[in-house]
Amino acid sequence: MKKIPYFIFTLFVIFCIGCSQNEKQETVTKDVTIIAPSSEGGGWDLTARALKDILMSEELINKNIRVVNKIGAGGELGWKYVMQQEDNVLAMNSSLLITNHLLGQSSITYNDFTPIATLATEWEVVIVSKDSSISSAKSLMNSLKKTPSAYKIGVSPRLGNDDQLSFVLASKQVDIQPEELDFYVYENSDQVVSALVKNQIDVATMSLSEAKKYYDSNQVKLLVISADKRLKELPEIPTWSEEGIELVFEHWRGIMGPPNMTKDEIEFWDMTIEKMVRTEKWKQTLKKYLWKDFYKNSSETSKYLEEQSKMYEVLMGVDMEN
Known part of the structure:
Protein backbone atom coordinates (compact mmCIF):
# COMPACT_ATOMS: atom_id res chain seq x y z
CA MET A 1 0.00 0.00 0.00
CA THR A 121 34.63 32.74 -35.34
CA GLU A 122 36.64 32.69 -38.52
CA TRP A 123 39.88 34.10 -39.88
CA GLU A 124 40.44 37.11 -42.10
CA VAL A 125 42.39 36.93 -45.37
CA VAL A 126 43.93 39.29 -47.90
CA ILE A 127 43.31 38.46 -51.55
CA VAL A 128 44.40 39.63 -54.99
CA SER A 129 43.31 38.58 -58.47
CA LYS A 130 44.90 35.40 -59.82
CA ASP A 131 46.90 37.47 -62.36
CA SER A 132 48.11 40.08 -59.86
CA SER A 133 51.79 40.94 -59.72
CA ILE A 134 51.55 41.12 -55.92
CA SER A 135 53.19 37.91 -54.77
CA SER A 136 52.99 38.10 -50.98
CA ALA A 137 51.62 40.04 -48.04
CA LYS A 138 55.16 41.05 -47.14
CA SER A 139 55.80 42.61 -50.54
CA LEU A 140 52.37 44.26 -50.39
CA MET A 141 53.15 45.90 -47.05
CA ASN A 142 56.60 46.97 -48.21
CA SER A 143 55.05 48.71 -51.22
CA LEU A 144 52.38 50.36 -49.09
CA LYS A 145 55.00 51.54 -46.63
CA LYS A 146 56.77 53.38 -49.44
CA THR A 147 53.55 54.68 -51.01
CA PRO A 148 50.41 54.08 -48.84
CA SER A 149 48.10 55.00 -51.70
CA ALA A 150 49.86 52.70 -54.17
CA TYR A 151 47.04 50.16 -54.16
CA LYS A 152 43.25 50.38 -54.08
CA ILE A 153 41.91 48.13 -51.31
CA GLY A 154 38.40 46.68 -51.48
CA VAL A 155 36.22 46.00 -48.44
CA SER A 156 32.54 45.32 -47.73
CA PRO A 157 29.99 46.21 -46.51
CA ARG A 158 31.30 49.22 -44.56
CA LEU A 159 34.46 50.79 -43.20
CA GLY A 160 35.16 49.84 -39.61
CA ASN A 161 34.34 46.16 -39.87
CA ASP A 162 36.78 43.38 -38.98
CA ASP A 163 37.83 42.97 -42.61
CA GLN A 164 39.18 46.49 -42.66
CA LEU A 165 40.33 46.52 -39.05
CA SER A 166 42.50 43.41 -39.44
CA PHE A 167 44.23 45.00 -42.45
CA VAL A 168 44.68 48.30 -40.60
CA LEU A 169 46.23 46.56 -37.58
CA ALA A 170 48.67 44.72 -39.86
CA SER A 171 49.61 47.91 -41.70
CA LYS A 172 50.16 49.85 -38.47
CA GLN A 173 52.87 47.38 -37.48
CA VAL A 174 54.94 48.63 -40.40
CA ASP A 175 54.13 52.26 -39.55
CA ILE A 176 51.51 52.82 -42.23
CA GLN A 177 48.90 55.33 -41.11
CA PRO A 178 45.34 54.06 -41.73
CA GLU A 179 44.12 57.37 -43.08
CA GLU A 180 46.71 57.14 -45.85
CA LEU A 181 45.38 53.83 -47.19
CA ASP A 182 43.03 53.90 -50.16
CA PHE A 183 39.91 51.87 -49.25
CA TYR A 184 37.00 51.29 -51.62
CA VAL A 185 33.71 50.14 -50.09
CA TYR A 186 31.34 47.70 -51.80
CA GLU A 187 27.98 46.23 -50.82
CA ASN A 188 29.16 42.61 -50.65
CA SER A 189 32.07 40.27 -51.35
CA ASP A 190 30.75 39.42 -54.83
CA GLN A 191 31.11 43.05 -55.82
CA VAL A 192 34.55 43.24 -54.23
CA VAL A 193 35.84 40.25 -56.20
CA SER A 194 34.20 41.50 -59.38
CA ALA A 195 36.09 44.78 -59.00
CA LEU A 196 39.25 42.85 -58.25
CA VAL A 197 39.16 40.68 -61.38
CA LYS A 198 38.30 43.73 -63.50
CA ASN A 199 41.36 45.53 -62.10
CA GLN A 200 39.23 48.29 -60.60
CA ILE A 201 40.93 47.59 -57.27
CA ASP A 202 44.23 45.87 -56.51
CA VAL A 203 43.72 44.13 -53.17
CA ALA A 204 40.83 43.06 -50.94
CA THR A 205 40.39 42.02 -47.34
CA MET A 206 37.52 39.75 -46.24
CA SER A 207 36.61 36.74 -44.14
CA LEU A 208 37.90 33.34 -45.19
CA SER A 209 34.47 31.79 -45.80
CA GLU A 210 33.62 34.59 -48.24
CA ALA A 211 36.96 34.36 -50.06
CA LYS A 212 37.30 30.59 -50.25
CA LYS A 213 34.77 30.00 -53.04
CA TYR A 214 36.65 32.44 -55.28
CA TYR A 215 39.92 30.80 -54.35
CA ASP A 216 38.53 27.34 -55.10
CA SER A 217 37.35 28.55 -58.52
CA ASN A 218 40.82 30.02 -59.24
CA GLN A 219 39.63 33.63 -59.46
CA VAL A 220 41.85 34.95 -56.67
CA LYS A 221 45.04 34.28 -54.76
CA LEU A 222 45.07 34.20 -50.95
CA LEU A 223 48.13 36.11 -49.76
CA VAL A 224 47.83 35.70 -46.01
CA ILE A 225 45.53 34.51 -43.22
CA SER A 226 45.07 36.02 -39.75
CA ALA A 227 45.37 32.64 -37.99
CA ASP A 228 47.94 31.72 -35.35
CA LYS A 229 49.23 28.90 -37.56
CA ARG A 230 48.68 27.54 -41.06
CA LEU A 231 45.38 25.72 -41.51
CA LYS A 232 45.57 22.02 -42.35
CA GLU A 233 42.84 22.66 -44.94
CA LEU A 234 44.89 25.42 -46.60
CA PRO A 235 48.53 24.58 -45.77
CA GLU A 236 49.82 26.71 -48.64
CA ILE A 237 48.54 30.00 -47.14
CA PRO A 238 51.02 31.73 -44.78
CA THR A 239 50.10 33.54 -41.58
CA TRP A 240 50.82 37.18 -40.86
CA SER A 241 53.59 36.19 -38.47
CA GLU A 242 55.33 34.29 -41.27
CA GLU A 243 55.17 37.50 -43.30
CA GLY A 244 56.91 39.41 -40.53
CA ILE A 245 53.83 40.89 -38.84
CA GLU A 246 52.65 39.64 -35.43
CA LEU A 247 48.89 39.58 -35.86
CA VAL A 248 46.28 36.97 -34.94
CA PHE A 249 42.74 38.17 -35.55
CA GLU A 250 39.42 36.32 -35.25
CA HIS A 251 36.09 37.54 -36.59
CA TRP A 252 32.99 36.42 -34.64
Missing part, protein backbone atom coordinates in the same frame (compact mmCIF):
# COMPACT_ATOMS: atom_id res chain seq x y z
CA LYS A 2 2.84 2.37 0.73
CA LYS A 3 4.17 1.99 -2.83
CA ILE A 4 0.99 3.31 -4.44
CA PRO A 5 1.25 6.96 -3.24
CA TYR A 6 4.95 7.01 -4.20
CA PHE A 7 4.13 5.65 -7.66
CA ILE A 8 1.40 8.24 -8.11
CA PHE A 9 3.75 10.99 -6.93
CA THR A 10 6.39 9.85 -9.44
CA LEU A 11 3.89 9.95 -12.28
CA PHE A 12 2.80 13.42 -11.17
CA VAL A 13 6.42 14.68 -11.19
CA ILE A 14 7.06 13.22 -14.65
CA PHE A 15 3.84 14.78 -15.92
CA CYS A 16 4.79 18.19 -14.52
CA ILE A 17 8.27 18.01 -16.04
CA GLY A 18 6.69 17.21 -19.38
CA CYS A 19 4.34 20.16 -19.01
CA SER A 20 7.24 22.47 -18.18
CA GLN A 21 9.18 21.34 -21.24
CA ASN A 22 6.12 21.76 -23.45
CA GLU A 23 5.52 25.26 -22.12
CA LYS A 24 9.08 26.24 -23.01
CA GLN A 25 8.71 24.67 -26.42
CA GLU A 26 5.59 26.75 -26.95
CA THR A 27 7.45 29.99 -26.19
CA VAL A 28 7.76 30.35 -29.97
CA THR A 29 4.11 30.50 -30.98
CA LYS A 30 4.50 31.45 -34.63
CA ASP A 31 6.96 31.22 -37.48
CA VAL A 32 10.45 32.62 -36.90
CA THR A 33 12.25 35.14 -39.11
CA ILE A 34 16.04 35.45 -39.09
CA ILE A 35 17.31 38.69 -40.57
CA ALA A 36 20.57 38.51 -42.49
CA PRO A 37 21.49 42.21 -42.84
CA SER A 38 23.52 41.51 -45.98
CA SER A 39 23.33 40.02 -49.44
CA GLU A 40 22.96 36.31 -50.07
CA GLY A 41 26.25 34.47 -49.82
CA GLY A 42 27.80 36.80 -47.25
CA GLY A 43 28.91 35.69 -43.80
CA TRP A 44 25.73 36.74 -42.03
CA ASP A 45 23.63 35.07 -44.72
CA LEU A 46 25.58 31.81 -44.62
CA THR A 47 25.25 31.65 -40.84
CA ALA A 48 21.54 32.45 -40.86
CA ARG A 49 20.78 29.78 -43.45
CA ALA A 50 22.86 27.20 -41.58
CA LEU A 51 20.86 27.98 -38.43
CA LYS A 52 17.59 27.62 -40.27
CA ASP A 53 18.52 24.33 -41.91
CA ILE A 54 19.80 22.69 -38.73
CA LEU A 55 17.06 23.92 -36.39
CA MET A 56 14.41 22.61 -38.78
CA SER A 57 16.05 19.39 -39.96
CA GLU A 58 16.93 18.39 -36.39
CA GLU A 59 13.37 19.31 -35.30
CA LEU A 60 14.70 21.60 -32.57
CA ILE A 61 11.90 24.05 -33.27
CA ASN A 62 8.32 23.20 -34.20
CA LYS A 63 7.67 26.26 -36.36
CA ASN A 64 8.80 27.33 -39.80
CA ILE A 65 11.89 29.53 -40.12
CA ARG A 66 12.60 31.93 -42.94
CA VAL A 67 15.73 33.92 -43.69
CA VAL A 68 15.19 37.47 -44.95
CA ASN A 69 18.00 39.58 -46.42
CA LYS A 70 17.64 43.26 -45.50
CA ILE A 71 20.57 45.01 -47.14
CA GLY A 72 21.89 48.47 -46.42
CA ALA A 73 23.94 50.81 -44.22
CA GLY A 74 26.40 48.16 -43.09
CA GLY A 75 23.76 46.04 -41.39
CA GLU A 76 21.85 48.92 -39.84
CA LEU A 77 18.76 48.60 -42.05
CA GLY A 78 18.19 45.02 -40.91
CA TRP A 79 18.99 45.77 -37.29
CA LYS A 80 16.61 48.74 -37.15
CA TYR A 81 13.87 46.47 -38.46
CA VAL A 82 14.49 43.97 -35.65
CA MET A 83 14.40 46.76 -33.05
CA GLN A 84 10.81 47.46 -34.08
CA GLN A 85 9.65 43.85 -33.67
CA GLU A 86 8.25 42.21 -30.56
CA ASP A 87 8.99 38.51 -30.93
CA ASN A 88 10.05 35.70 -33.24
CA VAL A 89 12.32 37.98 -35.29
CA LEU A 90 16.06 37.53 -34.77
CA ALA A 91 19.10 39.00 -36.52
CA MET A 92 22.66 37.98 -37.24
CA ASN A 93 25.34 40.28 -35.87
CA SER A 94 29.08 40.71 -35.63
CA SER A 95 31.57 43.31 -34.44
CA LEU A 96 30.17 45.74 -37.01
CA LEU A 97 27.29 46.32 -34.58
CA ILE A 98 29.89 47.77 -32.22
CA THR A 99 32.23 49.52 -34.64
CA ASN A 100 29.43 51.28 -36.55
CA HIS A 101 28.58 53.10 -33.35
CA LEU A 102 32.18 53.78 -32.33
CA LEU A 103 32.85 55.39 -35.71
CA GLY A 104 29.79 57.59 -35.39
CA GLN A 105 28.10 55.86 -38.33
CA SER A 106 25.15 54.64 -36.26
CA SER A 107 23.27 55.49 -33.09
CA ILE A 108 22.45 51.79 -32.56
CA THR A 109 24.42 49.85 -29.96
CA TYR A 110 24.43 46.24 -28.80
CA ASN A 111 22.46 47.39 -25.75
CA ASP A 112 19.46 48.05 -28.01
CA PHE A 113 18.95 44.30 -28.48
CA THR A 114 18.59 41.08 -26.53
CA PRO A 115 21.72 38.93 -26.93
CA ILE A 116 20.84 35.36 -27.91
CA ALA A 117 24.15 33.65 -28.67
CA THR A 118 27.66 33.96 -30.03
CA LEU A 119 28.15 31.16 -32.53
CA ALA A 120 31.46 30.95 -34.34
CA ARG A 253 29.31 36.18 -35.53
CA GLY A 254 26.26 35.81 -33.35
CA ILE A 255 22.52 36.23 -33.16
CA MET A 256 20.30 38.64 -31.24
CA GLY A 257 16.65 39.50 -30.77
CA PRO A 258 14.54 42.62 -30.29
CA PRO A 259 14.68 44.53 -27.01
CA ASN A 260 12.55 43.46 -24.04
CA MET A 261 12.45 39.75 -24.83
CA THR A 262 10.96 37.82 -21.91
CA LYS A 263 12.90 35.52 -19.62
CA ASP A 264 11.01 32.53 -21.02
CA GLU A 265 11.92 33.51 -24.59
CA ILE A 266 15.59 33.85 -23.68
CA GLU A 267 15.55 30.51 -21.87
CA PHE A 268 13.92 28.87 -24.87
CA TRP A 269 16.57 30.12 -27.27
CA ASP A 270 19.37 29.27 -24.84
CA MET A 271 18.09 25.71 -24.68
CA THR A 272 17.48 25.45 -28.42
CA ILE A 273 20.74 26.97 -29.68
CA GLU A 274 22.77 24.95 -27.18
CA LYS A 275 21.21 21.78 -28.57
CA MET A 276 21.92 22.94 -32.11
CA VAL A 277 25.64 23.57 -31.59
CA ARG A 278 25.99 20.02 -30.26
CA THR A 279 24.59 18.43 -33.42
CA GLU A 280 26.75 16.70 -35.98
CA LYS A 281 25.26 18.94 -38.68
CA TRP A 282 26.56 22.06 -36.94
CA LYS A 283 29.99 20.47 -36.58
CA GLN A 284 29.94 19.70 -40.30
CA THR A 285 28.91 23.30 -41.05
CA LEU A 286 31.88 24.59 -39.06
CA LYS A 287 34.14 22.28 -41.03
CA LYS A 288 32.61 23.25 -44.37
CA TYR A 289 33.20 26.99 -43.92
CA LEU A 290 36.40 26.63 -41.85
CA TRP A 291 34.70 28.30 -38.89
CA LYS A 292 35.64 27.68 -35.26
CA ASP A 293 33.06 26.86 -32.62
CA PHE A 294 32.67 29.81 -30.26
CA TYR A 295 29.30 29.19 -28.63
CA LYS A 296 28.22 31.45 -25.80
CA ASN A 297 24.70 31.59 -24.38
CA SER A 298 22.70 34.76 -23.79
CA SER A 299 24.24 35.83 -20.49
CA GLU A 300 27.76 34.94 -21.64
CA THR A 301 27.20 36.86 -24.88
CA SER A 302 26.04 39.91 -22.95
CA LYS A 303 29.34 39.98 -21.04
CA TYR A 304 31.31 39.24 -24.20
CA LEU A 305 29.73 42.15 -26.09
CA GLU A 306 30.68 44.50 -23.26
CA GLU A 307 34.26 43.21 -23.34
CA GLN A 308 34.41 43.50 -27.11
CA SER A 309 33.11 47.06 -27.03
CA LYS A 310 35.91 48.07 -24.66
CA MET A 311 38.48 46.23 -26.79
CA TYR A 312 37.35 47.94 -30.00
CA GLU A 313 37.45 51.34 -28.31
CA VAL A 314 41.16 50.72 -27.72
CA LEU A 315 41.85 49.20 -31.15
CA MET A 316 40.01 51.98 -32.92
CA GLY A 317 41.79 54.79 -31.15
CA VAL A 318 42.85 55.80 -34.66
CA ASP A 319 40.82 57.26 -37.51
CA MET A 320 40.04 54.36 -39.85
CA GLU A 321 38.17 56.45 -42.38
CA ASN A 322 39.76 58.24 -45.34
Whole structure:
Protein backbone atom coordinates (compact mmCIF):
# COMPACT_ATOMS: atom_id res chain seq x y z
CA MET A 1 0.00 0.00 0.00
CA LYS A 2 2.84 2.37 0.73
CA LYS A 3 4.17 1.99 -2.83
CA ILE A 4 0.99 3.31 -4.44
CA PRO A 5 1.25 6.96 -3.24
CA TYR A 6 4.95 7.01 -4.20
CA PHE A 7 4.13 5.65 -7.66
CA ILE A 8 1.40 8.24 -8.11
CA PHE A 9 3.75 10.99 -6.93
CA THR A 10 6.39 9.85 -9.44
CA LEU A 11 3.89 9.95 -12.28
CA PHE A 12 2.80 13.42 -11.17
CA VAL A 13 6.42 14.68 -11.19
CA ILE A 14 7.06 13.22 -14.65
CA PHE A 15 3.84 14.78 -15.92
CA CYS A 16 4.79 18.19 -14.52
CA ILE A 17 8.27 18.01 -16.04
CA GLY A 18 6.69 17.21 -19.38
CA CYS A 19 4.34 20.16 -19.01
CA SER A 20 7.24 22.47 -18.18
CA GLN A 21 9.18 21.34 -21.24
CA ASN A 22 6.12 21.76 -23.45
CA GLU A 23 5.52 25.26 -22.12
CA LYS A 24 9.08 26.24 -23.01
CA GLN A 25 8.71 24.67 -26.42
CA GLU A 26 5.59 26.75 -26.95
CA THR A 27 7.45 29.99 -26.19
CA VAL A 28 7.76 30.35 -29.97
CA THR A 29 4.11 30.50 -30.98
CA LYS A 30 4.50 31.45 -34.63
CA ASP A 31 6.96 31.22 -37.48
CA VAL A 32 10.45 32.62 -36.90
CA THR A 33 12.25 35.14 -39.11
CA ILE A 34 16.04 35.45 -39.09
CA ILE A 35 17.31 38.69 -40.57
CA ALA A 36 20.57 38.51 -42.49
CA PRO A 37 21.49 42.21 -42.84
CA SER A 38 23.52 41.51 -45.98
CA SER A 39 23.33 40.02 -49.44
CA GLU A 40 22.96 36.31 -50.07
CA GLY A 41 26.25 34.47 -49.82
CA GLY A 42 27.80 36.80 -47.25
CA GLY A 43 28.91 35.69 -43.80
CA TRP A 44 25.73 36.74 -42.03
CA ASP A 45 23.63 35.07 -44.72
CA LEU A 46 25.58 31.81 -44.62
CA THR A 47 25.25 31.65 -40.84
CA ALA A 48 21.54 32.45 -40.86
CA ARG A 49 20.78 29.78 -43.45
CA ALA A 50 22.86 27.20 -41.58
CA LEU A 51 20.86 27.98 -38.43
CA LYS A 52 17.59 27.62 -40.27
CA ASP A 53 18.52 24.33 -41.91
CA ILE A 54 19.80 22.69 -38.73
CA LEU A 55 17.06 23.92 -36.39
CA MET A 56 14.41 22.61 -38.78
CA SER A 57 16.05 19.39 -39.96
CA GLU A 58 16.93 18.39 -36.39
CA GLU A 59 13.37 19.31 -35.30
CA LEU A 60 14.70 21.60 -32.57
CA ILE A 61 11.90 24.05 -33.27
CA ASN A 62 8.32 23.20 -34.20
CA LYS A 63 7.67 26.26 -36.36
CA ASN A 64 8.80 27.33 -39.80
CA ILE A 65 11.89 29.53 -40.12
CA ARG A 66 12.60 31.93 -42.94
CA VAL A 67 15.73 33.92 -43.69
CA VAL A 68 15.19 37.47 -44.95
CA ASN A 69 18.00 39.58 -46.42
CA LYS A 70 17.64 43.26 -45.50
CA ILE A 71 20.57 45.01 -47.14
CA GLY A 72 21.89 48.47 -46.42
CA ALA A 73 23.94 50.81 -44.22
CA GLY A 74 26.40 48.16 -43.09
CA GLY A 75 23.76 46.04 -41.39
CA GLU A 76 21.85 48.92 -39.84
CA LEU A 77 18.76 48.60 -42.05
CA GLY A 78 18.19 45.02 -40.91
CA TRP A 79 18.99 45.77 -37.29
CA LYS A 80 16.61 48.74 -37.15
CA TYR A 81 13.87 46.47 -38.46
CA VAL A 82 14.49 43.97 -35.65
CA MET A 83 14.40 46.76 -33.05
CA GLN A 84 10.81 47.46 -34.08
CA GLN A 85 9.65 43.85 -33.67
CA GLU A 86 8.25 42.21 -30.56
CA ASP A 87 8.99 38.51 -30.93
CA ASN A 88 10.05 35.70 -33.24
CA VAL A 89 12.32 37.98 -35.29
CA LEU A 90 16.06 37.53 -34.77
CA ALA A 91 19.10 39.00 -36.52
CA MET A 92 22.66 37.98 -37.24
CA ASN A 93 25.34 40.28 -35.87
CA SER A 94 29.08 40.71 -35.63
CA SER A 95 31.57 43.31 -34.44
CA LEU A 96 30.17 45.74 -37.01
CA LEU A 97 27.29 46.32 -34.58
CA ILE A 98 29.89 47.77 -32.22
CA THR A 99 32.23 49.52 -34.64
CA ASN A 100 29.43 51.28 -36.55
CA HIS A 101 28.58 53.10 -33.35
CA LEU A 102 32.18 53.78 -32.33
CA LEU A 103 32.85 55.39 -35.71
CA GLY A 104 29.79 57.59 -35.39
CA GLN A 105 28.10 55.86 -38.33
CA SER A 106 25.15 54.64 -36.26
CA SER A 107 23.27 55.49 -33.09
CA ILE A 108 22.45 51.79 -32.56
CA THR A 109 24.42 49.85 -29.96
CA TYR A 110 24.43 46.24 -28.80
CA ASN A 111 22.46 47.39 -25.75
CA ASP A 112 19.46 48.05 -28.01
CA PHE A 113 18.95 44.30 -28.48
CA THR A 114 18.59 41.08 -26.53
CA PRO A 115 21.72 38.93 -26.93
CA ILE A 116 20.84 35.36 -27.91
CA ALA A 117 24.15 33.65 -28.67
CA THR A 118 27.66 33.96 -30.03
CA LEU A 119 28.15 31.16 -32.53
CA ALA A 120 31.46 30.95 -34.34
CA THR A 121 34.63 32.74 -35.34
CA GLU A 122 36.64 32.69 -38.52
CA TRP A 123 39.88 34.10 -39.88
CA GLU A 124 40.44 37.11 -42.10
CA VAL A 125 42.39 36.93 -45.37
CA VAL A 126 43.93 39.29 -47.90
CA ILE A 127 43.31 38.46 -51.55
CA VAL A 128 44.40 39.63 -54.99
CA SER A 129 43.31 38.58 -58.47
CA LYS A 130 44.90 35.40 -59.82
CA ASP A 131 46.90 37.47 -62.36
CA SER A 132 48.11 40.08 -59.86
CA SER A 133 51.79 40.94 -59.72
CA ILE A 134 51.55 41.12 -55.92
CA SER A 135 53.19 37.91 -54.77
CA SER A 136 52.99 38.10 -50.98
CA ALA A 137 51.62 40.04 -48.04
CA LYS A 138 55.16 41.05 -47.14
CA SER A 139 55.80 42.61 -50.54
CA LEU A 140 52.37 44.26 -50.39
CA MET A 141 53.15 45.90 -47.05
CA ASN A 142 56.60 46.97 -48.21
CA SER A 143 55.05 48.71 -51.22
CA LEU A 144 52.38 50.36 -49.09
CA LYS A 145 55.00 51.54 -46.63
CA LYS A 146 56.77 53.38 -49.44
CA THR A 147 53.55 54.68 -51.01
CA PRO A 148 50.41 54.08 -48.84
CA SER A 149 48.10 55.00 -51.70
CA ALA A 150 49.86 52.70 -54.17
CA TYR A 151 47.04 50.16 -54.16
CA LYS A 152 43.25 50.38 -54.08
CA ILE A 153 41.91 48.13 -51.31
CA GLY A 154 38.40 46.68 -51.48
CA VAL A 155 36.22 46.00 -48.44
CA SER A 156 32.54 45.32 -47.73
CA PRO A 157 29.99 46.21 -46.51
CA ARG A 158 31.30 49.22 -44.56
CA LEU A 159 34.46 50.79 -43.20
CA GLY A 160 35.16 49.84 -39.61
CA ASN A 161 34.34 46.16 -39.87
CA ASP A 162 36.78 43.38 -38.98
CA ASP A 163 37.83 42.97 -42.61
CA GLN A 164 39.18 46.49 -42.66
CA LEU A 165 40.33 46.52 -39.05
CA SER A 166 42.50 43.41 -39.44
CA PHE A 167 44.23 45.00 -42.45
CA VAL A 168 44.68 48.30 -40.60
CA LEU A 169 46.23 46.56 -37.58
CA ALA A 170 48.67 44.72 -39.86
CA SER A 171 49.61 47.91 -41.70
CA LYS A 172 50.16 49.85 -38.47
CA GLN A 173 52.87 47.38 -37.48
CA VAL A 174 54.94 48.63 -40.40
CA ASP A 175 54.13 52.26 -39.55
CA ILE A 176 51.51 52.82 -42.23
CA GLN A 177 48.90 55.33 -41.11
CA PRO A 178 45.34 54.06 -41.73
CA GLU A 179 44.12 57.37 -43.08
CA GLU A 180 46.71 57.14 -45.85
CA LEU A 181 45.38 53.83 -47.19
CA ASP A 182 43.03 53.90 -50.16
CA PHE A 183 39.91 51.87 -49.25
CA TYR A 184 37.00 51.29 -51.62
CA VAL A 185 33.71 50.14 -50.09
CA TYR A 186 31.34 47.70 -51.80
CA GLU A 187 27.98 46.23 -50.82
CA ASN A 188 29.16 42.61 -50.65
CA SER A 189 32.07 40.27 -51.35
CA ASP A 190 30.75 39.42 -54.83
CA GLN A 191 31.11 43.05 -55.82
CA VAL A 192 34.55 43.24 -54.23
CA VAL A 193 35.84 40.25 -56.20
CA SER A 194 34.20 41.50 -59.38
CA ALA A 195 36.09 44.78 -59.00
CA LEU A 196 39.25 42.85 -58.25
CA VAL A 197 39.16 40.68 -61.38
CA LYS A 198 38.30 43.73 -63.50
CA ASN A 199 41.36 45.53 -62.10
CA GLN A 200 39.23 48.29 -60.60
CA ILE A 201 40.93 47.59 -57.27
CA ASP A 202 44.23 45.87 -56.51
CA VAL A 203 43.72 44.13 -53.17
CA ALA A 204 40.83 43.06 -50.94
CA THR A 205 40.39 42.02 -47.34
CA MET A 206 37.52 39.75 -46.24
CA SER A 207 36.61 36.74 -44.14
CA LEU A 208 37.90 33.34 -45.19
CA SER A 209 34.47 31.79 -45.80
CA GLU A 210 33.62 34.59 -48.24
CA ALA A 211 36.96 34.36 -50.06
CA LYS A 212 37.30 30.59 -50.25
CA LYS A 213 34.77 30.00 -53.04
CA TYR A 214 36.65 32.44 -55.28
CA TYR A 215 39.92 30.80 -54.35
CA ASP A 216 38.53 27.34 -55.10
CA SER A 217 37.35 28.55 -58.52
CA ASN A 218 40.82 30.02 -59.24
CA GLN A 219 39.63 33.63 -59.46
CA VAL A 220 41.85 34.95 -56.67
CA LYS A 221 45.04 34.28 -54.76
CA LEU A 222 45.07 34.20 -50.95
CA LEU A 223 48.13 36.11 -49.76
CA VAL A 224 47.83 35.70 -46.01
CA ILE A 225 45.53 34.51 -43.22
CA SER A 226 45.07 36.02 -39.75
CA ALA A 227 45.37 32.64 -37.99
CA ASP A 228 47.94 31.72 -35.35
CA LYS A 229 49.23 28.90 -37.56
CA ARG A 230 48.68 27.54 -41.06
CA LEU A 231 45.38 25.72 -41.51
CA LYS A 232 45.57 22.02 -42.35
CA GLU A 233 42.84 22.66 -44.94
CA LEU A 234 44.89 25.42 -46.60
CA PRO A 235 48.53 24.58 -45.77
CA GLU A 236 49.82 26.71 -48.64
CA ILE A 237 48.54 30.00 -47.14
CA PRO A 238 51.02 31.73 -44.78
CA THR A 239 50.10 33.54 -41.58
CA TRP A 240 50.82 37.18 -40.86
CA SER A 241 53.59 36.19 -38.47
CA GLU A 242 55.33 34.29 -41.27
CA GLU A 243 55.17 37.50 -43.30
CA GLY A 244 56.91 39.41 -40.53
CA ILE A 245 53.83 40.89 -38.84
CA GLU A 246 52.65 39.64 -35.43
CA LEU A 247 48.89 39.58 -35.86
CA VAL A 248 46.28 36.97 -34.94
CA PHE A 249 42.74 38.17 -35.55
CA GLU A 250 39.42 36.32 -35.25
CA HIS A 251 36.09 37.54 -36.59
CA TRP A 252 32.99 36.42 -34.64
CA ARG A 253 29.31 36.18 -35.53
CA GLY A 254 26.26 35.81 -33.35
CA ILE A 255 22.52 36.23 -33.16
CA MET A 256 20.30 38.64 -31.24
CA GLY A 257 16.65 39.50 -30.77
CA PRO A 258 14.54 42.62 -30.29
CA PRO A 259 14.68 44.53 -27.01
CA ASN A 260 12.55 43.46 -24.04
CA MET A 261 12.45 39.75 -24.83
CA THR A 262 10.96 37.82 -21.91
CA LYS A 263 12.90 35.52 -19.62
CA ASP A 264 11.01 32.53 -21.02
CA GLU A 265 11.92 33.51 -24.59
CA ILE A 266 15.59 33.85 -23.68
CA GLU A 267 15.55 30.51 -21.87
CA PHE A 268 13.92 28.87 -24.87
CA TRP A 269 16.57 30.12 -27.27
CA ASP A 270 19.37 29.27 -24.84
CA MET A 271 18.09 25.71 -24.68
CA THR A 272 17.48 25.45 -28.42
CA ILE A 273 20.74 26.97 -29.68
CA GLU A 274 22.77 24.95 -27.18
CA LYS A 275 21.21 21.78 -28.57
CA MET A 276 21.92 22.94 -32.11
CA VAL A 277 25.64 23.57 -31.59
CA ARG A 278 25.99 20.02 -30.26
CA THR A 279 24.59 18.43 -33.42
CA GLU A 280 26.75 16.70 -35.98
CA LYS A 281 25.26 18.94 -38.68
CA TRP A 282 26.56 22.06 -36.94
CA LYS A 283 29.99 20.47 -36.58
CA GLN A 284 29.94 19.70 -40.30
CA THR A 285 28.91 23.30 -41.05
CA LEU A 286 31.88 24.59 -39.06
CA LYS A 287 34.14 22.28 -41.03
CA LYS A 288 32.61 23.25 -44.37
CA TYR A 289 33.20 26.99 -43.92
CA LEU A 290 36.40 26.63 -41.85
CA TRP A 291 34.70 28.30 -38.89
CA LYS A 292 35.64 27.68 -35.26
CA ASP A 293 33.06 26.86 -32.62
CA PHE A 294 32.67 29.81 -30.26
CA TYR A 295 29.30 29.19 -28.63
CA LYS A 296 28.22 31.45 -25.80
CA ASN A 297 24.70 31.59 -24.38
CA SER A 298 22.70 34.76 -23.79
CA SER A 299 24.24 35.83 -20.49
CA GLU A 300 27.76 34.94 -21.64
CA THR A 301 27.20 36.86 -24.88
CA SER A 302 26.04 39.91 -22.95
CA LYS A 303 29.34 39.98 -21.04
CA TYR A 304 31.31 39.24 -24.20
CA LEU A 305 29.73 42.15 -26.09
CA GLU A 306 30.68 44.50 -23.26
CA GLU A 307 34.26 43.21 -23.34
CA GLN A 308 34.41 43.50 -27.11
CA SER A 309 33.11 47.06 -27.03
CA LYS A 310 35.91 48.07 -24.66
CA MET A 311 38.48 46.23 -26.79
CA TYR A 312 37.35 47.94 -30.00
CA GLU A 313 37.45 51.34 -28.31
CA VAL A 314 41.16 50.72 -27.72
CA LEU A 315 41.85 49.20 -31.15
CA MET A 316 40.01 51.98 -32.92
CA GLY A 317 41.79 54.79 -31.15
CA VAL A 318 42.85 55.80 -34.66
CA ASP A 319 40.82 57.26 -37.51
CA MET A 320 40.04 54.36 -39.85
CA GLU A 321 38.17 56.45 -42.38
CA ASN A 322 39.76 58.24 -45.34
